[in-house]
Amino acid sequence: MTKVFVSMDSAALSMGANEVAQAISDHAAKSGLDVTVVRNGSRGMLWLEPLVEVETEAGRIGYANVSADQISELIAAGFLSGAPHDSCLGLVEELDFLKNQTRITFARVGVTDPLSLVDYESHGGLKGLRNAIAMTPAKIVAEVTESGLRGRGGAGFPAGIKWNTVLNTESDQKYICCNADEGDSGTFADRMLMEGDPFTLIEGMIIAGIAVGATEGLIYVRSEYPHAIDVLNQAIAIAKEHKILGGSVLGSGLEFNLEVRIGAGSYVCGEETAMLESLEGKRGMVRAKPPIPALVGLFGKPTVINNVMTLAAVPMILADGAASYQSFGVDRSRGTQVFQLAGNILRGGIVEFPFGITLGELVNTVGGGTHSGRPIKTIQIGGPLGAYLGQESFDVPMGYESLAEVGGMLGHGGLVVFDDTANMAKQARFAMEFCAEESCGKCTPCRIGSTRGVEVIDRIVAGENQAMNLELLEDLCEVMTDGSLCAMGGLTPLPVRSALKLFPADFGIKVEVK
């Protein structure tokens, strides 16, 4: 039997992977060939999708950008035994793009069948959970703290400290809420993990539950991710059936239940307290903090809220030990980060590296520069609330503090590359427009300020009273930064100010920018 892998990741589907998988099955059946098509996650080399991998004795041989109407030709050329072809990449795991990465969180994505527990366990799955079951809750939390793991959803708060607060808060009910709202443009790591290795997230959430004494878990997934929702629901059903979820996790007597909840098209619901409101069935209005959700969270109960990537790092930490995870990275940015190379980039997709790799290495060496072939003008890191950085920041090592030093923010690790045709006044205007569109409406600087921001930028670009309007924009940015309840209004000035500072000419500015 020949095993052929065709990804079922949404990005692969968007390039015709379903049709390719179908064509392979059809041709094999017609020709009486013994072929099994496995629908795996994606390796993250999205520019090569649909990528077809054929299992051979030497390893998995890849064929790039395969289309359904190419299949008969490929079969005739002998691709089922790994024969050479124009589209052949050779051994996939020997490709520089993959070989140079350090895959910890994404170790299984693109390798295994996402819905096979057998695959999962034979690739190291459930080891972390088994270790956790044998440990005291305090020891699990200590392990996560020592690993140096920080929240991957944006704010970078140490996960262990958050867990410790929930562990030490008495309550008849506690919750684990996974933030899978992934609204930032340029980010898709959460989606790829949920579609490509959902058991890792489930395992991470169970460990979190055991660690803090929570029996209920919820995953809040955005409605734009129908495929991820479908895969997660299937994986949860399988985990229940095998008693990994339910009244007695792996026979430990410890209970953990898990449910998927779906968003309804609101960016601000990714903010943790707005997410709680939404999970309670209400409008996604941001709550004032304190109290923090770790003390007063879902339905007023102590709640751990973590991003998908944060929770998905946990099984490996418990399997291999805090020291192993902690050994990667730089300064206070420990472990690996899953970067998403997006926008105008030649080799777009997912890469996982220890913190410390530079921006330039990521976009040029790894990403290959722009897709258009034109020079890179700027990179927006960390989603719509992240700063635009220019060539002068290419030597900055990726880490929470090092990025903050140059006025940037890691956020969820998305890098959106723009070539020299981008107009930064337009991008700044869009940042304000987006804030106006997605503001929850609770505070004035964000709700009204963003609309005023669009108008002021328009006047600056039109050359009206530039000096005065620039001052007005600066004032507005200051009020938004200082007077907003959450980072939606509070960080929108980041992309606006950085665009203005780096590229004043795009705003048609004739006066000097301070």
Add this chain to the structure above:
Amino acid sequence: MSNYSEESILNFLGPYKGDGSTILRSLQLVQDLLGYVPDSALDIIAKNSNVSRAEVYGVFTFYSDFRSTPPAKVVVKVCVAEACQASGNASLISELHDKGYDIHKGNIKDDIQMEQTFCLGNCALGPAAMVNGAPIGRATCERIFAATSAVTA
């Protein structure tokens, strides 16, 4: 799908009876069932969840997914967020405009409705679009209309 009765909706919402924390999920269920949330359903949900109509209306208007009128047979979502801007979505949007679809307004034409959306999580293969839930990467007018005609055919 517009022939529904209060009873059928109440039946459908049965598990959520008397629970104010199910407003959002009730609205989602109704929209899954009917394709939109008719005005009368707001009263039914309020009654079932044991909250005021205003509360249901507040939730309904907060989330951009909800529709008050039936959707077209094909709904196309076109991403307008940064990564797709960087991938040149402007020309796609203007071509769609020339074909009679203003994604910012979301008008319906020939059973097709095209709407803007902020990020579909396919940001390395932009411009990104989605046709009745099926993703399209490196979207062009041709690729989008090939997918829509597969549905309308």
